[in-house]
Amino acid sequence: MLLLGIDVGTSSIKVSVVDSQTQAVLQSAQYPESESEISSPQPGWAEQSPEMWWEHVKMAIQKLNEAGEFSSADISAIGIAYQMHGLVVVDKEQRVLRDSIIWCDSRAVKIGDDAFSAIGAEKSLARLLNSPGNFTASKLAWVKQNQPDIYSKIDKVMLPGDFIAMKLTGEITSSPSSLSEGIFWDFQNDELSEDVIRYFGFDKALFPEVKPVFSAHGYLRDDVAAMLKLSSGIPVSYKSGDQPNNALSLNVLEPGEVAATAGTSGVIYGVSDQLFRDPKSRVNTFAHVNHSSEERRLGVLLCINGTGILNRWAKTTFGAGLSYNQINHQAAEVAIGANGLRILPFGNGAERMLGNKVIGAQIHGIDFNLHQSAHMFRAVQEGIAFAFRYGLDIMRENGMSPSVIRAGKANLFQSDLFTEAFVNATNVPVELYNNDGSVGAALGAGIGAKVFGSEKEAFANVRSVKLISPDASQKYDDLYEDWKRILDEQLINK
Structure with missing residues (x-):
């Protein structure tokens, strides 16, 4: 049984096929070979086209199939990792309304700072574990303030991985992990943050159905399956931001374990079972891939x-x-x-x-x-x-x-x-x-589709x-x- 992992990076798309029995990588591909451009319409701004990501995903999977090292019919589940904190907005026909405001965009810093003051530092840190800062919620507020015509057409708000899953399945979902990285999640009440939604004046209907990270986030559409030479109806059974996913790929799941990565950006990511918050919000805490209300697993990200x-x-x-x-x-x-x-x-x-x-x-x-x-x-x-x-x-x-x-x-x-x-x-x-992000996403897909009996089993052969x-x-x-x-x-x- 084979697993497909897709890593939606800032520089490129990486895809890998992993054999679930051995955890061996059968084939990997990247598209494009050169690094994708970041648009900067003004100093401090950073945007990319979600449709560009989708085109690159298709090209990367095509390269993967052309290698001929596996039978695509044997792929049974898909996992997605993605660049964190990006804002993607679509209308009721699932059409992209504007380029994504990505993770390194700085335009919403003051908006987030003002929200932190208005909600209250102690309340923000206790419930959100962060300042709203320059994260996805503040970027959405920037669109609301500065592009009201676009904002009025929004049907759903997503992060980059949610968008790729939508293109594969036609369905739009999120998770506590994704919503927490956008600073939309109340850890005290385990739900969408009423404080953030009320302060910014967001409509709750903008937010997708919330599901666990390891779960069916939709099933591959017939037309997409035919185009990608994959089997129709296989699940997208895992979605995670790139840093929680990098930690997963390194079997960093328990308190005290720490991962690092140094791609376009650099990250140290540690797992804690405490409601960790830095008083100055210089490092940030999000729900890890295996976090639940019953068993707290939080990722502390620098x-x-x-x-x-x-x-x-x-x-x-x-x-x-x-x-x-x-x-x-x-x-x-x-x-x-x-x-x-x-x-x-x-x-x-x-x-x-x-x-x-x-x-x-x-x-x-x-x-x-x-x-x-x-x-x-x-x-x-x-x-x-x-x-x-x-x-x-x-x-x-x-x-x-x-x-x-x-x-x-x-x-x-x-x-x-x-x-x-x-x-x-x-x-x-x-x-x-x-190991890399696309391999981690493939293993995550196996956990979500219950191909593996446990998270531990997914990493039995990782050394x-x-x-x-x-x-x-x-x-x-x-x-x-x-x-x-x-x-x-x-x-x-x-």
Whole structure:
């Protein structure tokens, strides 16, 4: 029995087919090969077309089928992972009304701050576990305030994965996990937040039917099945934001377990059974994939907007024609500390862990007679690792101190230099796994369709491929303090 996982990323769509008996990946495909564009109509804005995602999903599945490594008729369930916090709105005919306002868009910061004040800090943190901040609810409020003609036509509000499930099945559903990441969920009452809906003046009818993450969110339509060469009627049995899904793919399901990822954005994601909330909402708490009112499982998420996107920028700007392996090799030839070159990687919108401030990416200490492109490549990866350390220290302030962090050997964690910088900057060992979001989504589909007897069974054959332990933490600690001094100076001026 085979499972199909779809990962709707910011840069591309990744799809994988997994054998449920062995958890082996039979085939994976990505579309497009180059990275998808983000539209920025104004500074601080970030949008993508949901219809573009759908076209890319179709092309990725077509590539998967053309590989001929499996029989598509054997696929029995579909799971979807998706970029978090994006706003998708459709009318009664399920037509998209505007481009999605995605996760790194900063336009709704003040709207969320005003909501936090009006609802009350203590009430927001007790019930929502977060400030409304720059999340989906605030983005919907921005549309309501600034595009009333569009708002008046909205039939349903969705997150990106809900939209792809709708295109596959014709049905629109959500889950407590999805609604919590949009800051629509009241954890105290286990229901849609009356406080948020009342304050923003939303109609409850805008929100889809709420189902558990692991459940049938619809069944593949006949016409879509024929187009994709899949069997009609198979369930979409799992939908999750990319970070809870990344944690699932690494078997991070129980309190105290921690995952990390470093794609376009960077995340540390820990599981807790406590109603965790940071008083300043610098790290955020959402319902994890296995959360329920009977058994609390909350994902505590630290997000850095500018990680892989900065590394890509450095490669494009200073390493034209080079592969990522080549820039990593050049960076490794430079001594730790990049000869005094320091980079702040905050050039992709408002950063939650910096209080939703926009300070921009910055280069400090550059010497035209000393620094070459290799120094830039190293300073970029070290700067990203230091940003992870800064965020992890916030999590530590709030009582979450991991003894080990699990990560997929993907994106920046494919770089030995970055992995070593991350381990030494945070002083926490990292276990690497050959896994990614689309594989996690496929395994989630198997859990949701009850192909597996339990969540534990879904990961019976998943093994770590490498453990990296700190070996230069004091040296990186000294460098981090210098990097943090520069960051603190910038924050004082904002």
